[in-house]
Amino acid sequence: MIIAYESKTGFTKRYADMLAERTGSKAYRAKELPPADKDEEIIFLGWIMAGKVQGLDKVRKRNVIAVCASGTARTAEPDNETVIARNKIEDKPFFYLRGGCLPLKELKGLDKILMAMFLKMLKSRKEKDEELEEGISNIENGFDGVREENLEPVLQWLSTR
């Protein structure tokens, strides 16, 4: 088994490296996956952008046995079911891993524009609960939610197969 990942700002890479260490597997960026064995089992980890797991299309033809996706919020945005359907991974185990984000002012290009739009949308909501306030603060100030314990469900699933 090997691990493939796509990570723009490093949060997902940290999970990939942790998973590699915990399972004794190697972790590769999706575009650097060795072509060698087409049947080799792959666990894929990617960051979510607008509901799409980034980098997943690069490994579609390979033997991906599970998909992990990282976002900033407590749960996947918009939600697990939408992410699973949007990425056509209904046939595989899916794990959401809470990642993190850089402060908005450190983002660049399209990422910054999209996040600024998302922030505006969150701020315009009339009823702001604690989770929404947290989301707004995380986008503005940055947030690091990477925790080794978040990988437990993945490790648990691996141990039962």
Ligand SMILES: Cc1cc2nc3c(=O)[nH]c(=O)nc-3n(C[C@H](O)[C@H](O)[C@H](O)COP(=O)(O)O)c2cc1C
């Ligand atoms: C432009 C943009 C769009 C995003 N869209 C989503 C999304 O649709 N759902 C979600 O859960 N997280 C979304 N995120 C949050 C990222 O997936 C999260 O910050 C992730 O942990 C970053 O991983 P990385 O550091 O490996 O690139 C978005 C982030 C950016 C910058």
